[in-house]
Amino acid sequence: MASKDRKPLLTIKGLKTYFPVKSGFLGKTKTYVQAVNDINLTIYKGETLGLVGESGCGKTTLGKTILQLYKPTEGEMVYEFADGPKNLEKLDNKEMDEARRKIQIVFQDPQSSLNPSFTIYQSLSDPLKKFGVKTKEERRKIIGDLLEAVNMRREYMDRYPHEFSGGQRQRIGIARALCINPELVICDEAVSALDVSIQAQVLNLLKKLKEERDLTYIFITHDLSVVEYISDRIAVMYLGRIVELADADELYHHTVHPYTQALLSAIPVADIHHKKNRILLEGDVPSPMSPPSGCHFHGRCKQCQEICKKEKPELKKYEINGRDHYIACHFAEENIRKACEKDE
Amino acid sequence: MSDNVVISVKNLKTYFYTNERCNRAINGVSMDIKSGQTLCIVGESGCGKSVTATSIMQLLPKLSRIEEGEIIYHSGDERGDIRIHELERSSKEMRALRGKDIAMIFQDPMTALNPVYTIGWQISEMIRSHDKSVTKQEARERALKLLTDMGIPNPQKRIDQYPHEFSGGMRQRAMIAMAMSCNPKVLIADEPTTALDVTIQAQIFELMDHLKKNYNTAIMMITHDMGVVCELADNVAVMYMGNIIESGTAEEVLDHPTHPYTKALLKSIPILGKGANQDINPIKGSTPDPYNRPPGCQFEPRCDYACEACRKGMPEETMLGGTHMVRCSRYQEVMKDGK
Numbered sequence: 231m232a233s234k235d236r237k238p239l240l241t242i243k244g245l246k247t248y249f250p251v252k253s254g255f256l257g258k259t260k261t262y263v264q265a266v267n268d269i270n271l272t273i274y275k276g277e278t279l280g281l282v283g284e285s286g287c288g289k290t291t292l293g294k295t296i297l298q299l300y301k302p303t304e305g306e307m308v309y310e311f312a313d314g315p316k317n318l319e320k321l322d323n324k325e326m327d328e329a330r331r332k333i334q335i336v337f338q339d340p341q342s343s344l345n346p347s348f349t350i351y352q353s354l355s356d357p358l359k360k361f362g363v364k365t366k367e368e369r370r371k372i373i374g375d376l377l378e379a380v381n382m383r384r385e386y387m388d389r390y391p392h393e394f395s396g397g398q399r400q401r402i403g404i405a406r407a408l409c410i411n412p413e414l415v416i417c418d419e420a421v422s423a424l425d426v427s428i429q430a431q432v433l434n435l436l437k438k439l440k441e442e443r444d445l446t447y448i449f450i451t452h453d454l455s456v457v458e459y460i461s462d463r464i465a466v467m468y469l470g471r472i473v474e475l476a477d478a479d480e481l482y483h484h485t486v487h488p489y490t491q492a493l494l495s496a497i498p499v500a501d502i503h504h505k506k507n508r509i510l511l512e513g514d515v516p517s518p519m520s521p522p523s524g525c526h527f528h529g530r531c532k533q534c535q536e537i538c539k540k541e542k543p544e545l546k547k548y549e550i551n552g553r554d555h556y557i558a559c560h561f562a563e564e565n566i567r568k569a570c571e572k573d574e
Numbered sequence: 575m576s577d578n579v580v581i582s583v584k585n586l587k588t589y590f591y592t593n594e595r596c597n598r599a600i601n602g603v604s605m606d607i608k609s610g611q612t613l614c615i616v617g618e619s620g621c622g623k624s625v626t627a628t629s630i631m632q633l634l635p636k637l638s639r640i641e642e643g644e645i646i647y648h649s650g651d652e653r654g655d656i657r658i659h660e661l662e663r664s665s666k667e668m669r670a671l672r673g674k675d676i677a678m679i680f681q682d683p684m685t686a687l688n689p690v691y692t693i694g695w696q697i698s699e700m701i702r703s704h705d706k707s708v709t710k711q712e713a714r715e716r717a718l719k720l721l722t723d724m725g726i727p728n729p730q731k732r733i734d735q736y737p738h739e740f741s742g743g744m745r746q747r748a749m750i751a752m753a754m755s756c757n758p759k760v761l762i763a764d765e766p767t768t769a770l771d772v773t774i775q776a777q778i779f780e781l782m783d784h785l786k787k788n789y790n791t792a793i794m795m796i797t798h799d800m801g802v803v804c805e806l807a808d809n810v811a812v813m814y815m816g817n818i819i820e821s822g823t824a825e826e827v828l829d830h831p832t833h834p835y836t837k838a839l840l841k842s843i844p845i846l847g848k849g850a851n852q853d854i855n856p857i858k859g860s861t862p863d864p865y866n867r868p869p870g871c872q873f874e875p876r877c878d879y880a881c882e883a884c885r886k887g888m889p890e891e892t893m894l895g896g897t898h899m900v901r902c903s904r905y906q907e908v909m910k911d912g913k
């Protein structure tokens with residue numbers, strides 16, 4: 231996709247989501263868990279944005295904040311509706327309904343996101359009713375078509391969730407998200423709970439549906455091999471901030487941020503001839519309740535200098551061979567030079 | 575048989591009995607665990623890889639039983655060969671063996687550690703229960719040394735802390751410290767890094783490599799991740815529905831997969847660095863219901879090579895020279911088609 235003629239679908243500016251931590255007898259708020267900490271991000275129409283990071287880095291919180299399931303503490307999210315851009319937080323009820331129709335989510339665990347006492351038809355028909363599909367015949371037709379689109383049989387709509395396997399349930403979860411024709415689908419660890427052979431089925435299905443229905447995905451996962459396969463662009467998060475953002479192949483070929491480098495090197499690759507050059511990080515991810523000063527990664531970073539402990543690096547735009555690459559690191563330029571040396 | 579085999583499992587069959595139905599969870603598994611080497615058992619959920627491990631440890635639930643086959647531990651000292659399958663689950667002999675000679679680490683270290691005792695106490699208890707002559711003070715010193723060896727920062731302080739004060743990766747290190755406390759010959763690791771982040775996982779792998787090299791421990795590693803297998807394994811056994819369908823050294827199995835399932839499994843995972851243009855091919859269908867298994871080869875309904883002969887019975891083990899074993903009636907064609 232050419233970078234110039236992309237249309238932004240969702241623009242996130244300075245987004246922060248904090249959760250209060252209450253303690254003591256009267257439940258006074260003592261500190262905050264800084265789950266999402268100043269995120270700037272633009273999601274373009276028709277792209278798949280991969281959001282990766284370790285557990286606790288705030289990737290799911292970001293997804294749920296976009297859905298308005300969590301209230302952001304600060305910042306704004308502007309979504310392009312048919313009649314112009316609007317701030318997602320300042321919508322009236324009617325507009326909010328419209329936003330909910332346009333933004334949908336596929337959860338990690340399909341077992342707990344389907345009501346066990348409803349048949350698939352009952353689960354999927356409620357949103358259709360709400361959004362104006364009046365007759366039962368029509369609803370059954372739409373749901374039947376959807377089930378066929380996710381490679382399942384039409385008759386399955388009268389069965390209960392427990393009758394399906396994990397992979398099938400996840401496909402129902404996808405069908406549920408798609409039944410009211412959303413524009414933006416947030417896939418929150420949508421394939422993580424599945425066995426590898428099933429995972430491939432669901433990944434290919436998601437790719438196919440995107441082409442057919444002109445969808446935009448935000449694909450949240452901790453698995454970098456999966457995200458590289460499915461995404462156009464990848465954003466790497468660490469402790470609530472984006473540390474690196476680039477096109478998927480660009481991120482792999484020119485890995486600039488020390489955290490991304492370590493993350494990529496730590497992934498076991500299913501190829502026995504793959505050169506192993508593990509960069510070991512020391513220690514654990516710090517608590518988001520009291521993140522380190524300056525650059526959040528400084529305690530585990532080999533390049534750490536005085537400046538890293540004091541100043542927070544901003545996510546800045548660089549160009550590597552004419553392609554955009556966003557990096558939040560004080561030593562970005564030096565690292566870009568090193569990354570490019572490998573090309574020659 | 576070479577000298578360094580520590581545990582040999584022969585034609586093991588473990589069945590589960592529930593609701594008057596029988597699940598043949600493991601149906602004829604044979605393997606050797608060798609000292610100083612890592613054997614990776616890989617397979618999807620429900621294929622019986624954990625049951626194999628718990629059979630060796632005699633930690634099976636009450637509803638299950640080892641029906642056939644043998645598990646022999648070659649102790650290498652005056653006790654000679656110990657036939658584990660003949661021991662009672664809670665017998666004195668088994669309890670002496672468990673933890674001392676064969677230790678196990680589990681997927682979730684939080685449920686495996688006791689939340690109401692300190693880490694140091696739990697490790698000392700392990701040491702003292704296997705060797706009564708060790709004093710409390712000595713046990714504590716050994717625990718401290720173990721924690722230091724396993725790379726836990728600030729062990730003097732950590733030894734008196736409770737499991738909840740440890741992070742996930744650190745808990746797993748403490749678990750490994752506890753498992754290694756009696757210098758076991760065999761370490762069975764059941765998905766030890768599945769619950770951990772990749773950067774922490776890399777730390778644990780480094781530690782396990784260190785154990786293998788410095789203590790000559792035999793490691794049996796259970797995983798579902800082909801990537802982990804490529805990183806760690808000397809030997810690989812691929813399981814599907816209660817059978818080992820292919821085994822051999824890592825190069826043999828991963829470079830020249832000869833069973834259609836191994837081949838399909840390797841093709842279904844995206845490989846880092848190949849980007850969006852790689853083809854990943856899902857395996858058609860899903861794993862069969864364990865109570866309603868296919869009559870012949872378990873993989874037959876999902877296999878591209880399936881033929882009449884496959885429906886009749888599970889193919890026998892075929893040795894392809896050296897250590898490479900495959901259970902497929904049409905392996906020659908699979909081999910010809912290449913990777």
